[in-house]
Amino acid sequence: MDTTIKVTSIHIIAALFSALISTGLTLGWFGFKNEIFAGFVALIILYFVGQFCQKIAGDEITGFSQWLWDGIAPFFFTWVIAYTIFAMYL
Numbered sequence: 001m002d003t004t005i006k007v008t009s010i011h012i013i014a015a016l017f018s019a020l021i022s023t024g025l026t027l028g029w030f031g032f033k034n035e036i037f038a039g040f041v042a043l044i045i046l047y048f049v050g051q052f053c054q055k056i057a058g059d060e061i062t063g064f065s066q067w068l069w070d071g072i073a074p075f076f077f078t079w080v081i082a083y084t085i086f087a088m089y090l
Helices: 003-027 035-057 064-089
Strands: none
Touching: 003 035, 003 064, 035 064
């Protein structure tokens, strides 16, 4: 499988998981409500997923531009859409 597809797929799955956690923090599932902390949790998960994908991809993905379009952008857009839907309907 192509490295770009692997990295993008991992980031999308992590974004869905992150959106669920962020929704829980926004709606108070964990005993407190904090929307700012919910956003920081998403950034922290994005950082660790990026580090994990860097180990998988190795030197095949180079430069910030490729990381932006293969990992960060899919994560961000998936997280925003899923977070909005989860917060409205859960």
